Amino acid sequence: MRRISREPSVVITLAILVGLMFAFIIYPQVQVVLVPGLGGYVSFLAEQTWVKPFFNSLQVMLLSTTTAVVLGFIYAYAMVYSKMPFKPFFRIIGVLPLLSPPFVVAASYILLFGPRGMISYYVFGQSPNILGLGGLWGVQTIAFFPFAYQLIADVLARSDARMEQAARNLGAGPWNVFRTITLPMARPGLLAAILTTAIYIVEDFGNPALIAGQFTVLPTQAYGLISGFGDVTGAAVVSTILLLLALALYVAKTRIEGQRSYVTISGRAGTIPRPPVPTVVNVFCFVACSLLAILILMVYGVLLVSAVVEVFPVKWGLTSKHFEFLTSNITPLQNTLVYGTIAAIICAMFAMLLGFLVQRREWRGKRIVDFIAIMPAAIPGIFFGIGYATAFNQRWLDWIDRGALITISMIFWNIPVGYQAAIAGLQQIDRSLDDAATSLGAGSLRAFRDILLPMLDGALLTGFVTAFVRAVTTLSVVIFLFTPSTTVATIKIFQLVNDFMWGGATAFTVSVVGVAVLVLVIVWTISGRRVGLQRTG
């Protein structure tokens, strides 16, 4: 592993990155952790109202992470290995759940599958009470499998087809190849996916708020303490408990991760097609993905229909009034796109550079920086926002534009996404490649830019896409930062839902999802044409 002390440019770059992380991740969060004071911690912990939510959080995390990763793996496998038809369609479906602003999609599940749900009751005559652990488990599985899918697909796409071909030529059956080659090679991606998914699930607030009912988890308790009682102290304690939980997940990850090498890109040319998978697997992949697609389309269908009828599900007359309302309140939607796009680009680049410096270079304090980079994923959004509002709402900082501050909060809140993708991607690229470049006289940063970055396009794209969709769908991070002129779409949706204006809320939701899908398709098309992204099927 190379030391960096001989390259001043690298030292400076690193200092800037770490400095920014301290300013925009550590400093605001410290403000929050210090809020309760020692007495506040002692008295709140002694009341033990947090114990039940704590175990509830653990429970739903274990259940939903398991199912979401299994589903994500199947989906990723189907996309990368199988010969199923309509892949571009499934690719969009696979990110659709990520695009769901909080509050609205969970409500759609209740309309479909609740005690008087359109499917559950009016089709099947059942009255399931889906509010609670069961409903939450299901919704979180669907909502978070895309994270697992994105990360795993990227890893699978990078794995070397030649090894699989060789194994097949030597007589191994498809199942054996999967078990002894495909799966082990996907291990870093799988671990990253499990860790990331687990942290997102445990941190999520929007879905449990609407579908978990009395099954209180830590984020809903923290939010309830603030919105219902203005109890910032208690909420800060709950948030700190969540942070510790994430720390535990992180430690677990570093211990599980063995020292095995997962290098699969050696740089030598030669892309052979993957060995064909048996027909039965193709059929299974297609059926599984189709079922999932039907479910997801139904959920979004309800939103679409709600946006074009008078009062769903009572008055079915077609109307354009909800969209007229939207066009007369268009600023939040514009803000969302501007902030989200800028934040995602900077975030993906930042995370990639950081991932390179951590994974490829040796320096003191690396593990701490590594942890700081994934910490935001563990911070409940509402506390990320409160930290920012407290830290940066100072008289001497009043010149900072609020839109810029919101963008910065989106950048640093989403660092973990790009960072995880970068590390997983880097682990699969042979060090000899960039070492060769530096041996020939290129600086570290040049080696990164010219050699690694082009090979990391998949990881970079994963970082961008995920950061973008998380930025445009976040509510809690910006709720303490927005001003009337910097309102974003999710804030508007949240207010409309609270004002019982379901039609207007769904019109906004449909527009956010629609525009986000458009952006993604454009990105995919451009990058796909240029670098042959994930053309592996």
Add this chain to the structure above:
Amino acid sequence: MKGMTRREFLKMSGGVALAAAGAWLAACAPTPTPTSAPKPTVAAPTAPAVPTVAKPTGKLSVYSALNETTNNEFVKAFKAAYSGVEVDLLPMAAAGELQTRIRTEKASPKADVFIGGSSEFHDALGKENLLEAYKSPNAAIVNANFKEATGLWTGWYIGIFGFVYNTDRFGKEMANVKKPTTWDDLLDAAWKGKLAYPDPIKTGGGFIFMATQIFRFNKDEDKAMDYMKKLHANIAQYTGTATQVIQLVSQGQFIGGLNWAHDILTTKAQGLPIDLIVPEMTGFEIGAVSIVKGGPNLGAAKAFVDWVLTKEAGELNVKLSNRGSVRPEVAPAPGAPTLDKVKLVQYDRQWASDNKDRILKKWQAAVGM
């Protein structure tokens, strides 16, 4: 309040939070006198509607917990009355979020006025020295129970806690069950698995309902917890947000639910098959307005508070949000519970917030959640 003797007036202000004014007060006021009663202020029968101070100008920043339509109409009407002021309104449905935001912004306050939300949220900020005391001339007519004695906040509307039910499903499935007129009626086994209740741990409204039960039994917590435990047997769902109860009931997912009367009426007005009942001995909130200390535009903030306390603003709010005005001359919204017909508990706000954690824990133990 005209024509009331001083003796009656004192008795009335003694009852801690006996909501409302006018005829209703005279009927319900003679009740025990807890110690935490605010000192009565002498009510001036006629308050000047327009302040005599210089015309305010500039930009006014309002943090509002009111609903969308009320916000829009309020800004419009206020601008019509004070043409020199530009209003920047930041809406947020949950008052606790606005309260938290004002706290986090204390190093450089961005808000001039905090409007809407139960008085507890304003009171906490006042105690932390984050509010500017202002006794609006128009507040003189407001009952002393509805405002902070030194003018840190002033109540301007009343929200009442009620019961929402789905008229379609109730008519079809519970034809032989009588409509609940008391909270005890909800213990009827016919309601088993049909009720939704905003989780008291996560929502202010849910907690107010539980505290209301304690006050209904004269602070006999064991009786109240016994009631909550029996009610628990009928509850199908504790929801994560208060508004969700009305959504679920209007969709017919559940038949009945506990919620704010004004929100129930607002949803009903969209043509959804629900209706409101206000059982006797219910709880309520005092919706307040306050001025943030150190905000950018104190002059305009005072003008706004003055305006909010006018009859015009009170009527506008009643029309748009179905809440009740603290001004006796403002008629309630059609279908809204009129204060003279509703029986309210003596809601001791200070006691309720001081004992919140303890009560919630007791409740969790009682219902096993």
